[in-house]
Structures are given as C-alpha cells and as structure tokens.
Amino acid sequence: MEHSLETVALYSLKLAYETEDQSPILRDDLVMGDYQRDVFELLVRRGDVAGIQVKVGECVGLALEAVGGVDKPLGRELGRLVGEFAGVQVMEQLDVPLVALKDYLKDIQ
Template sequence: MELHLETVALFSLKLAYETEGQSPILRDDLVMGDYQRDVFELLVRRGDVEGIQVKVGECVELALEAVGGVDKPLGRELNRLAVDFRGAQTLEQLGAPMVAIKDYLKDIL
C-alpha cells in the first residue's frame, strides 16, 4: 500500500511541478520529503486513515490545479476519484480508490 501511496504523490507532484526541459522529479527529490514511502508506512502502521487522506489530498489538490481544476474534464474525473478516496473509513477501503487515482494520474501524465 505504501508504494501506491508514494506513487500517487509522485505523479501528482510531477503534474504540478515538472516542466519540459527540466530534470524529472524523482522519489528522492526534496519536494517528495513529506510524501515518501516511509512516511506512508508509518501512517499505515498506525492505521491513520485520516492522516493518509490528508497527505494524498494535498497532492491531489496540486494535481487538480495543474489540470485546470474541477471545471475541466480531467479535473472532474480526478475529483470524483478523490471523493471516493476521502470516503474510505478503513485502510482496506482506501485500496481500490487509491489504485484508481494512481492509474488515472499515470494515464494523464
């Protein structure tokens, strides 16, 4: 699960901050500091669903801004997936919506 969470963060930050002609954002970049696998691992180990949702929500907000917000087709779909993710109440319920967000972000990168 931690890998999927980190990947969602990475893809979101790539959409928000990566520009053509610059070095790509990688997992060990400073911008990933609060969104690395070990951070998510700690949250998962604690069973902190709300903490995970906050971290992923921060990244999804950046990605939403990068695609033009919820008024644009890409943003509407990303927002719909994020609503499903925010609605989860257990770690198990986070799984499917998280993978859907990850796959969607990968597709639009």
C-alpha cells in the same frame, strides 16, 4: 499500499511541478520529502486513514490545480476519484480507490 501512496504523490507532484525544460521529479527529490514511502508506511502502521487522506489530498490538490480544476474534463474525473478516496473510513477499503487514483494519474501524465 505504501508504494501506491508514494506513487500517487509522485505522479501528482509531477503534474504540478514538472516542466519540459526541467529534469524530471524523482522519488528522492526534496519536493517528495513529506510524501516518501516511509512517511506513508508509518501512517499505514498506525492505521491513520485520516492522516493518509490528508497527505494524498495535499498532493492531488496540487495536481488538480495543474489540470485546470474540477471544471475541466481531466479535473472532473480526478476530483471524483479523490472524492471516493476521501470518503473511505477504514484501512481495508483504501486499496480500490487508491489504485484507481494511481492509474488515472499515471494515464494523464
């Protein structure tokens, strides 16, 4: 799960900050500091669903702005997916909406 959480953060930050004339954002870049796998690993070990949702929400919020917000087609779907992720209340239910969110962010890169 930690890998998927980090991947969602990476894809979100790529949408928000990466430009064509710049080198790509990588997992070890400074912008990923608060969203690296070990940060998510700690939250997962603690069972901190709310903490995970906050971290993912920060990144996806930036991606949502980058695609034009929820009024645009890409943003509407991204908003729906992050809403499903935010609605989960127990760790065991995070996987399905997390994978859907990760796959969508990958597709719109």
